[in-house]
Amino acid sequence: MKTEFKFSNLLGTVYRQGNVIFTPDGDSLLSPVGNRVSVFNLTKNTSYTLPFAHRRNIVHIDLTSNGNLLLTVDEDGRAILTIFPRRTSIYHFSFKGNITALKFSPDGRYFVVGLGRKIQAWSTPQVPGSDGGELDFAPFVLHREYGGHFDHVRHLSWSGDSRFFLSSSKDSTARIWSLDPEEGFEPTVLAGHRQQIRGAWFSASQxxxxxxxxxxALFRWEYVTRAQQHGADPEDADPxxxxxxxxxxxxxxMQNAKLKCASFHPTSGLLTVCFANGLFSLYELPSFSAIHxxxxxxxxxxTISMNKTGEWLALGSAKTGQLLVWEHQSESxxxxxxxxxxxxxxLSxxxxxxxxxxxxxxGLIKIWDIFSxxxxxxxxxxxxAITGSAYSRRGNVLFTSSLDGSVRAWDMLRYRNFRTFTAPQxxxxxxxxxxPAAExxxxxSHDSFDIYLWSVQTGALLDQLSxxxxxxxxxxxxxxxxxxVSGSWDRTIRTWNVFDxxxxxxxxxxxxxxxxxxxxPDSAQIAASTLDGQLTFWDIETSVQQATMDGRRDVSGGRTLSSRRTAASTPGTKSFNSITYSADGSCLLAAGNSKYICLYSVSTLTLIKKFTVSINLSLDGTQEFLNSSAIMSNGLPRDMIDTEGEASDLEDRIDRSLPGAKRGKDATKRTVRPEVRVTGIEFAPTGRTFSAASTEGLLIYSLDTAGMDDFDPFDLDVDVTPQNVEDIIQQKRPEYLKALIMSFRLNEKKLIRKVYESIPRTQISLVVRDLPRVYLGRLLHFLAQQLESSxxxxxxxxxxxxxxxxxxxxVKERAGQFSSELRAIQRSIDGVGKTIRNLxxxxxxxxxxxxxxQSQGKVAMLTNGNGAGEGSIDGVDVDMADNDGWIGFE
Structure with a gap:
């Protein structure tokens, strides 16, 4: 069995905190999810998670105007610079302080950050390959530093010409700054608000x-004299x-709630404001006309964000973990x-x-599509709370158990609950x-020592095993x-012949x-995990213990913030709460209240690989050793003290919740830090993927991540350049095979597509016949993508x-090597076939x-010589194409 599993995607969570942004083309939305960033493609209905991870939760993200560079900053002020189209992080940098705001200039040459009460302007690093530049050894260069606010800067925005920018602060003022010294310009203070300013923007005309x-409160500012403001003649004004x-x-x-965030689109003059009660309003400026x-x-x-055209609004709620993109024109x-x-x-x-x-x-059950x-x-x-779930073998019925005392059966074709099972007490x-037959x-239960059996067909209680x-x-x-097979806290495993x-x-x-x-999977062996960290293997037929393995050293990892012990000495992380066999039964996957997932070989009883669930220091259980520098004189860790002071107002400190709130809707605020742990783990039936339900979310590890996104420069030389590839295509007798191989070596998607589309149909068989087999997997992967997008x-x-x-x-002889490419092609062909059938x-x-x-005499059609024509059906205009076209209504 292959064990080169790599992180593939993060499901289960769509938004945690920070700001969300659109890509420049408006097709994708970037959302911070803990210490990672998820990208939602709104046109193709797919999502993926970028492979890099911060050491703490991300608080600010922003893209350059051309969409090439992504800058993400975490709670400690550490930044990661990423080439967004390639999903590759190229530089790590520390601002040595907490960043409160971040914004790239419209021309993409600079970006400004709010560093507490100060503002810093930095030059945007030069990306290799853009404008002929090369990435410097230290790409972050400080341009200027600005000071003047008396409290933290909360929002930054640029003018359209990238010469000026606005900053708004908790000190209830906004300030106008120039990027470089301007003749006759001095930094200006905009004071007049009674509470902190949530946003400040230039109009399109500036x-x-x-x-x-x-x-x-919404204020509009203009550059006028006092006399002009009061309607006097400018000539009579005092010099x-x-x-x-x-x-x-x-x-x-007029809302009875505080304004939490706002966004302004200068081109269309649309302002969107969001409030603490969940309402958001859309206004047209400067008329202040309410639209929605x-x-x-x-x-x-x-958080709220608008795309480049101003048609889509992206809203995120950190408390409910909800992400919404709304189109205000169609109200959908x-x-x-x-x-x-x-x-x-x-998970199942x-x-x-x-x-x-x-x-x-x-208490919620969610269905996630792995591919999208x-x-x-x-x-x-x-x-x-949900405690268990299981699919029937055919996949049409799902069963779930809960602490509410019920077991429910769900119809997965109609998405409804058709049977509920309960115990007599x-x-x-x-x-x-x-x-397996789902009968x-x-x-x-933890409350009773008996096992309850029900009939799926009738819902009746069949037996009670004691x-x-x-x-x-x-x-x-x-x-x-x-x-x-049943296991209990009485230190026994029992095998029941329930059908005898x-x-x-x-x-x-x-x-x-x-x-x-x-x-x-072959029903010949049982693996059991116990509280002392032991993994025990039994033969089902003979009831003989085959082997025992100690996994305490492997699973042990991570200490809490308040713990006085190292990770190796923490007792609560030395056992596996969830274990599962691989599809072929050769490996065993185990995880527990730890940041590690262990993969064992069943035949040799050896540890093959350890997967780290999270390196996020914002969670408890990710640190290994004690850090004496983080302990204050009173013995408390420094990270346990709230330095933000968000609940400084009396209204925010009042607890308006009711006791007994359930299902996660309790409105009280708690300072408990989440602890990293894995609550469930399972292999996919195909054996190519496994998933882990953790504190970070639903982690997907797969063998099918390798492909067109990987870059191997082994075959590169000085002659393999994009310009040479284009020159080969434009020759009188192009060498299509050479151009295709060179484009595969460069791994540029646009270049590969250009070469692929330039090859005549008559030359396809010759190119495929002479193609080296080392590039066969890449070609299959590329063709699968073309079926979906082209x-x-x-x-x-x-x-x-x-x-x-x-x-x-x-390919057939090496089906395991090309399995991911073949599945991708099959999935693409099925999707195209389904679309064509529907059309x-x-x-x-x-x-x-x-x-x-027409048979009823209600169609009046005027046709031309080609069979195409126009007409009407009961007053509805109809366009009819030729025999190979479509018939549609206007």
């Missing part, structure tokens, strides 16, 4: 400035009355995704490995298992469906409390047909409708 404050920026218009948002007022959620909106949602409100507790793969089901302590990264549906019927179910479902002397912790059916008349059971004795049990379907299918005809036997059905319905209308 003749006006708009500022909004937390109390809902000493100099021109200054003055307030010419005051407007107020809608509610996103009951929780405050943390482009994107609506939400995270779990609490820690995820369970669908039988075709295309979807993952997650359950959490908030979006969640499809949410089930809210459970009223307490009220219990909180802690584990769940179903037989019997069983559940165990024998354990402690709470039931885990249940599992053998894949052949012959036995039920005798219903006999056999007990296997362990040395400690049982946490989890897994059955090998309109030239026949051209791509011709390439695929030639590759299969020439290299089919070679064909729709057009056949329209043709049938037109024929019926």
């Amino acid at each position: 003749e006006s400035i708009y500022t909004v404050s937390e109390d809902g 000493e009355d100099l021109e200054k920026w003055r307030i010419v218009q005051r407007n107020y948002f 007022t809608l509610s996103m959620a009951a929780s405050p909106i943390s 949602n482009i994107l609506k995704q939400s995270s779990h409100l609490d820690t995820m507790t369970t 793969f669908s039988p075709d490995s295309s979807r993952i089901i997650t359950g959490a302590d908030d 990264g979006f969640h499809i549906a949410t089930f809210t019927e459970h009223s307490s 009220r219990l909180s179910f802690a584990c769940l298992a179903i037989d 019997v479902v069983c559940a165990g 024998g354990h002397e402690g709470p039931i912790s885990t249940l599992a059916f053998t894949p052949d469906g012959r036995m039920l 008349r005798s219903q006999s059971s056999e007990s296997l004795q362990l040395t400690s409390d049982l946490l989890c049990v897994a059955v090998r 309109p030239h379907l026949e051209f791509a299918l011709t390439w695929i047909g030639e590759v299969v005809a020439v290299h089919g036997r070679y 064909g059905q729709r057009n056949s319905f329209e043709i049938e409708f037109l024929c019926q209308q």
Whole structure:
């Protein structure tokens, strides 16, 4: 079995904190998720997570105007510079302080950051390959530093010509700065607001400035004299009355909540403001005309962003983990995704490995699509934490158990709950298992020592298995469906013949409390994890213990912030709470209350690989050793002290929540730091992917990440350049094969596509026949992408047909090597086929409708010689193309 699993994607969370931004083309949205950044493509309905990770949670992100450079800054002021199209981080830098604001200039040459009360302007690093420049050894160069505010800077914005920028601060003032010294210009203070300013922007003409404050006041500033402001003749004005920026218009948002964030689009004059009660309003300036007022959620909106055209609004709520993209012209949602409100507790793969089901302590069940990264549906019927989930073998039924005392069966075709199972007495179910035929479902509880069995068809309680002397912790059916395996805190494993008349059971004795049990896919072996960190393997047929392995040293890792022990001495992280076999049964994956996931070989009982779940220092359990410099004189860690003081106002400190709030909707604020841990882990049925439900979210590790995004400069030389590739294509007798190989070596997607589209159809077979097989995987991966994105379907299918005809036997003999590429092509072909079938059905319905209308004498059609024409059906204009075209309505 291959073990080169790499981080592929992060699901389960869509937004945590910080600001969200659109790409310059407006097609994608970037959202910080903990210490990573997720990218949501709004036109292709896909998402991915950038591979780099910060040491703490990200608070500010921004892109250059051309979309090449991405700058992300975490809570400690450490920045990572990334080439966004290549998803490659190229430089790490520390600002040596907490960054409160970040903004690139419109021309992309500079960016400004708010460093507490100061503002610094930095030169944008030169990207290799752009304008012929090369990346310097120290690309971050300080341009100028500005000072004058009396409190933290909260917002920065630039003028359209990149000569001036505005800063707004918690000291209730905004200031105008020039990037370089300007003749006759002095930094100007815009004072007049009563509370802190949330945003300040230049108008498109740069003749006006708009500022909004937390109390809902909107001021418009213009460069006028005092006499002009009061309507006097400018010629009669006092010469000493100099021109200054003055307030010419005051407007107020009549809301009973504080203004949390705002965004202004200078080109269209649209202003969007968001409030603490979840409302957001859209206004047109300078007329201050209200366009829309809608509610996103009951929780405050943390950030807002508008795309370049001003059509889409992106809103994020940190409290509910919700991300929304709204189109105000059509009043429709482009994107609506939400995270779990609490820690995820369970996950399950669908039988075709295309979807993952997650359950959490908030009582919600979410369905995630692995290929797109979006969640499809949410089930809210459970009223307490989800403790277990399992798919039927056919994938049409999902079973879940919860602490609310119910086991529910869900129809995955109609997305509804069609059966609910309960015990005679009220219990909180802690584990769940179903037989392979999906005829019997069983559940165990911590409140009772019995196992309950129900019929899926009738919903009736079939049996109540007794024998354990402690709470039931885990249940599992053998894949052949012959036995039920149960584990308990009474330090025993029991195997039940539930389908025999005798219903006999056999007990296997362990040395400690049982946490989890897994059955090998061939139903020949049981693996058990106990509280003392031991992994024990048993033979099911003979009930003989085969081997024991100590995993305490492997899983141990991470200490809490307040702990006085190192990670190696922490007792709570030395056991595996979740274990699972690989699809072929050769490996065992194990994880627990630790930042490590361990992959073991079952045959040799050796540790193959350790995966680190998170390096985020904002979570407890990621540090290994004690840091005496972070301990203050009173013995408390420095990180446990709140230095932000966000709840300084009386209104923010009042606790208005009610006791007994449930399902994650408790409005009280707690200073408890989340602790990194893995609550569930499972291999995909294909064996190419495994997923882990952790504090960070749903982590996806895959063997199929290698491909077109990897760059190997081994075959590069001085002659392999983009210019040489283009010169080869433009020759009278182009060497298409040489150009294609050189483009693969450079790994430039645009260049590969250009060479690919320049090859005539008659030359495809010759190029494929002479192509070195080392580039066969890259060509298949590229063709799969072209099927999804390119309109030239026949051209791509011709390439695929030639590759299969020439290299089919070679690919078949090495199916494992090309499995990811073949699956990508199959997925692309299925998607194209589905789209074409839907279009064909729709057009056949329209043709049938037109024929019926014509037979009834309701169609008046004027045709030309080619068979195309225009007409009307009951007053509706119709365009009819030729026999190879479409029929559509205007």
